Amino acid sequence: MNDMRIHGTHHLAALGVVVALTAGLAVAGTAQTVSGQAFSTYVNTSVASSIQSPLVVLPAVSGTDGAEADAEGAGVTVANTLSSDFLNSITSGELDTSAAGAQSTASAADINVLNGLITADEVIANATSSRTGSGAVSNADGSTFQNLVVAGVALTTGDGPVAPNTTIALSGVGYVVLNEQTLSGDGVTTSGITVNMIHVYLQSALGGPTGEIIVGSATTSVGS
Amino acid sequence: MSNRRHLSVLASAVAGALALVACSDQTNVTTVPKRPSFWGGVTECVTGKWTGGGRMDPPNPDVPDGATGTSTMQGKVTFGFNVFLGTDPVSGQCIVTKGEIQVNHHPSHTSWHVSIHNGVDDFNETVFAEIISPDASGRGVCLVVGETPITARVDGQKGTDQVQMELCDNDPDAPQNSRTDAMRWITAGHGDTDLTYLTGGNIVDHGA
Numbered sequence: 482m483n484d485m486r487i488h489g490t491h492h493l494a495a496l497g498v499v500v501a502l503t504a505g506l507a508v509a510g511t512a513q514t515v516s517g518q519a520f521s522t523y524v525n526t527s528v529a530s531s532i533q534s535p536l537v538v539l540p541a542v543s544g545t546d547g548a549e550a551d552a553e554g555a556g557v558t559v560a561n562t563l564s565s566d567f568l569n570s571i572t573s574g575e576l577d578t579s580a581a582g583a584q585s586t587a588s589a590a591d592i593n594v595l596n597g598l599i600t601a602d603e604v605i606a607n608a609t610s611s612r613t614g615s616g617a618v619s620n621a622d623g624s625t626f627q628n629l630v631v632a633g634v635a636l637t638t639g640d641g642p643v644a645p646n647t648t649i650a651l652s653g654v655g656y657v658v659l660n661e662q663t664l665s666g667d668g669v670t671t672s673g674i675t676v677n678m679i680h681v682y683l684q685s686a687l688g689g690p691t692g693e694i695i696v697g698s699a700t701t702s703v704g705s
Numbered sequence: 706m707s708n709r710r711h712l713s714v715l716a717s718a719v720a721g722a723l724a725l726v727a728c729s730d731q732t733n734v735t736t737v738p739k740r741p742s743f744w745g746g747v748t749e750c751v752t753g754k755w756t757g758g759g760r761m762d763p764p765n766p767d768v769p770d771g772a773t774g775t776s777t778m779q780g781k782v783t784f785g786f787n788v789f790l791g792t793d794p795v796s797g798q799c800i801v802t803k804g805e806i807q808v809n810h811h812p813s814h815t816s817w818h819v820s821i822h823n824g825v826d827d828f829n830e831t832v833f834a835e836i837i838s839p840d841a842s843g844r845g846v847c848l849v850v851g852e853t854p855i856t857a858r859v860d861g862q863k864g865t866d867q868v869q870m871e872l873c874d875n876d877p878d879a880p881q882n883s884r885t886d887a888m889r890w891i892t893a894g895h896g897d898t899d900l901t902y903l904t905g906g907n908i909v910d911h912g913a
Contacts, residue, residue, distance in 0.1 A: 545754075549758070549787035551805065553816055567814045569783065571784065573756050573785045573786065575756035577754075586758060586906070588809065607783075607904075607905040620905070640781065
């Protein structure tokens with residue numbers, strides 16, 4: 482990685498510290514938290530690694546307030562494992578007297594995973610969580626793949642979605658989950674979502690986990 | 706500077722009309738918006754906070770392009786922002802007192818960033834803002850940041866551009882609806898997204 486820049490309304494975000502944003506919310510009558518984070522790439526294998534990058538974490542703010550953090554990276558190259566460029570991560574969140582919300586976006590372009598096993602012109606992960614007096618909801622609207630090819634099979638032509646949690650076996654490697662969505666919360670006072678656009682699970686010949694690769698990850702949550 | 710004049714004229718001429726369209730129910734957007742007699746942007750404000758982020762795909766994929774009808778910047782755009790509003794002690798006008806704005810245009814691999822502290826941006830420019838409330842439908846509020854165009858850093862430290870941003874919160878205090886809120890990003894160097902409903906994310910006017 483080179484030429485990475487991080488901005489934020491709070492410098493703590495640049496250090497990747499603290500996630501929660503807490504304040505009173507009239508609709509709940511209890512303290513609320515809003516959290517978010519995003520990163521473009523992550524590699525953790527037995528032979529290579531690359532930290533979550535560029536990582537942004539929603540800064541901590543008190544009261545009826547808001548915050549934003551963003552970061553960009555020119556590119557990442559992990560030999561024989563992952564290459565990508567135009568890396569961007571953004572997270573923002575807010576609280577007021579009647580609502581709370583968080584939004585996170587992560588993107589990566591010109592993606593090449595495991596020497597061409599998975600390629601895409603671009604992925605965008607987009608996560609949104611919000612809470613009002615009507616309840617708490619999360620979604621991954623706006624999360625898409627551009628010209629995604631997995632093991633020689635084109636899954637999207639142009640820019641388009643793939644069904645959540647689409648799992649494809651990768652012979653001799655493990656498997657990949659596309660548009661991996663993990664939801665949390667009760668939908669009433671709490672809600673959260675993590676969306677990983679490309680999540681490769683590396684496995685040994687016996688099926689045991691040996692590592693993982695993630696491209697495009699966005700997380701948001703609201704809760705009490 | 707000619708670009709600045711052009712953007713200033715553009716913003717003043719179209720921002721109000723665009724905000725009117727964006728803050729209306731998206732199913733009722735018309736291609737030739739008319740400014741109602743009660744319309745008027747508020748150039749004075751005491752305080753205010755706006756936060757949001759997400760994605761849009763100009764031209765608007767869901768409805769006819771109801772703003773100017775010309776998106777000279779098209780394709781995937783992601784963004785995030787957090788701005789605090791206040792009053793300029795000199796002019797009495799509404800300004801952004803602090804904030805961060807990040808916008809990425811994916812097809813061209815271009816990124817813009819604006820940082821505002823103590824009422825001025827990194828180039829010591831006052832960031833004038835305008836609130837448009839209520840809109841024609843009475844359910845939305847819009848904010849123009851950079852009523853007079855401001856300077857953004859492009860691709861980190863590689864250059865600068867003159868920019869303006871328009872934001873519309875069309876679902877205040879209602880369940881989040883990604884495709885209701887709208888945004889417009891105008892640049893001197895890379896074109897104009899036109900006002901576009903979000904594909905994902907949220908824009909929130911969260912008050913004083």
